[in-house]
Amino acid sequence: MSPVGLVLVVGGFVLIAFGWTRARGPWARYRALKAQDENIARYEAWRGGLRDESKTGASVAMEILQRQARVGLLIGSLGFVLVVAGFLVR
Numbered sequence: 001m002s003p004v005g006l007v008l009v010v011g012g013f014v015l016i017a018f019g020w021t022r023a024r025g026p027w028a029r030y031r032a033l034k035a036q037d038e039n040i041a042r043y044e045a046w047r048g049g050l051r052d053e054s055k056t057g058a059s060v061a062m063e064i065l066q067r068q069a070r071v072g073l074l075i076g077s078l079g080f081v082l083v084v085a086g087f088l089v090r
Contacts, residue, residue, distance in 0.1 A: 023072025
């Protein structure tokens with residue numbers, strides 16, 4: 001493997017690790033908020049009340065967390081591309 005390929009592979013693994021750590025936290029918080037929102041929807045359906053479908057603070061937070069997780073996934077995907085490119089460089 002050439003030195004350029006080695007740098008690409010190492011850089012790719014660093015980006016994969018960074019993307020994973022950046023996406024993991026927001027994704028966990030997103031899942032927790034989503035579960036809480038589903039519980040509220042089930043309770044309101046059981047109670048028979050109509051649910052207000054307007055934006056709430058939790059729905060805005062879920063959108064932000066989803067975007068942060070996507071950015072982390074994009075960084076990790078770029079790292080994967082660099083690893084593949086590093087193995088292809090001769």
